[in-house]
Amino acid sequence: MIRLDAVAVYDLRGLNCPLPVLRTRKRLSTMRSGVMLCVETTDPLAVIDIPAFCQEAGHRLIESSAVEGGHRFLIERGQL
Numbered sequence: 001m002i003r004l005d006a007v008a009v010y011d012l013r014g015l016n017c018p019l020p021v022l023r024t025r026k027r028l029s030t031m032r033s034g035v036m037l038c039v040e041t042t043d044p045l046a047v048i049d050i051p052a053f054c055q056e057a058g059h060r061l062i063e064s065s066a067v068e069g070g071h072r073f074l075i076e077r078g079q080l
Contacts, residue, residue, distance in 0.1 A: 007036040013070055017045040021053045024075070028059060031077045036062065042070035050075075 010027055012020045020041045028037060039050065047064070050073050054061040058078035065072050 007038045007074065009038045009040065011040050012046075013040055013042045015041070016043050017049060019043075020046045021049045024050065025053065025057065028057075028075065028077050033077050033079050035077045037075050037077065039073045039075060040067070040070060041073070046073075047071055 010024065012023055015023070020039070020043050024037075024039050031037065041050070043049075050071075051061050051064065053059075054075055060076040060078065061073060062076055063072075063074040
Protein backbone atom coordinates (compact mmCIF):
# COMPACT_ATOMS: atom_id res chain seq x y z
CA MET A 1 0.00 0.00 0.00
CA ILE A 2 1.29 3.46 -0.90
CA ARG A 3 2.08 5.67 2.10
CA LEU A 4 0.73 9.03 0.99
CA ASP A 5 2.34 10.86 3.92
CA ALA A 6 5.81 9.91 2.63
CA VAL A 7 5.60 11.36 -0.90
CA ALA A 8 4.09 14.21 -2.89
CA VAL A 9 0.61 13.43 -4.20
CA TYR A 10 -0.36 14.67 -7.65
CA ASP A 11 -4.14 14.65 -8.04
CA LEU A 12 -5.05 14.15 -11.69
CA ARG A 13 -8.52 12.76 -11.05
CA GLY A 14 -11.10 13.91 -13.57
CA LEU A 15 -8.60 14.35 -16.41
CA ASN A 16 -8.82 12.17 -19.51
CA CYS A 17 -6.15 10.80 -21.85
CA PRO A 18 -3.61 12.13 -22.68
CA LEU A 19 -3.59 14.74 -19.88
CA PRO A 20 -2.58 12.43 -16.98
CA VAL A 21 0.59 11.34 -18.80
CA LEU A 22 1.42 14.83 -20.08
CA ARG A 23 1.03 16.41 -16.65
CA THR A 24 2.94 13.60 -14.95
CA ARG A 25 5.80 14.09 -17.43
CA LYS A 26 5.87 17.83 -16.76
CA ARG A 27 5.76 17.40 -12.97
CA LEU A 28 8.52 14.77 -12.96
CA SER A 29 10.71 17.01 -15.14
CA THR A 30 10.86 19.52 -12.27
CA MET A 31 11.91 16.91 -9.70
CA ARG A 32 15.33 15.52 -8.75
CA SER A 33 16.34 11.96 -9.60
CA GLY A 34 15.30 9.45 -6.95
CA VAL A 35 12.38 11.53 -5.64
CA MET A 36 9.02 9.79 -5.56
CA LEU A 37 5.66 11.05 -6.78
CA CYS A 38 2.24 9.52 -6.15
CA VAL A 39 -0.14 10.11 -9.07
CA GLU A 40 -3.90 9.66 -8.64
CA THR A 41 -6.09 9.24 -11.73
CA THR A 42 -9.63 8.32 -12.74
CA ASP A 43 -8.85 7.85 -16.44
CA PRO A 44 -9.17 4.10 -17.20
CA LEU A 45 -6.44 4.36 -19.87
CA ALA A 46 -3.93 5.53 -17.26
CA VAL A 47 -3.33 1.90 -16.22
CA ILE A 48 -1.77 1.41 -19.66
CA ASP A 49 -0.36 4.88 -20.32
CA ILE A 50 1.44 5.64 -17.04
CA PRO A 51 3.45 2.37 -16.90
CA ALA A 52 4.35 2.72 -20.60
CA PHE A 53 5.44 6.32 -20.05
CA CYS A 54 7.60 5.33 -17.06
CA GLN A 55 9.33 2.60 -19.02
CA GLU A 56 9.99 4.83 -22.03
CA ALA A 57 11.16 7.82 -19.98
CA GLY A 58 13.40 5.85 -17.59
CA HIS A 59 11.31 6.34 -14.46
CA ARG A 60 10.63 3.49 -12.05
CA LEU A 61 7.02 2.50 -11.42
CA ILE A 62 7.25 1.26 -7.86
CA GLU A 63 3.59 0.47 -7.30
CA SER A 64 0.30 0.58 -9.14
CA SER A 65 -2.94 0.04 -7.24
CA ALA A 66 -6.64 0.27 -7.91
CA VAL A 67 -8.47 2.61 -5.54
CA GLU A 68 -12.09 3.57 -5.28
CA GLY A 69 -12.98 5.46 -8.44
CA GLY A 70 -9.57 5.22 -10.06
CA HIS A 71 -5.95 4.24 -9.82
CA ARG A 72 -2.84 5.28 -7.90
CA PHE A 73 0.76 5.08 -9.12
CA LEU A 74 3.95 5.49 -7.12
CA ILE A 75 6.74 6.65 -9.43
CA GLU A 76 10.42 7.20 -8.69
CA ARG A 77 12.02 9.91 -10.84
CA GLY A 78 14.68 8.44 -13.11
CA GLN A 79 18.14 9.79 -13.89
CA LEU A 80 18.44 13.21 -15.48
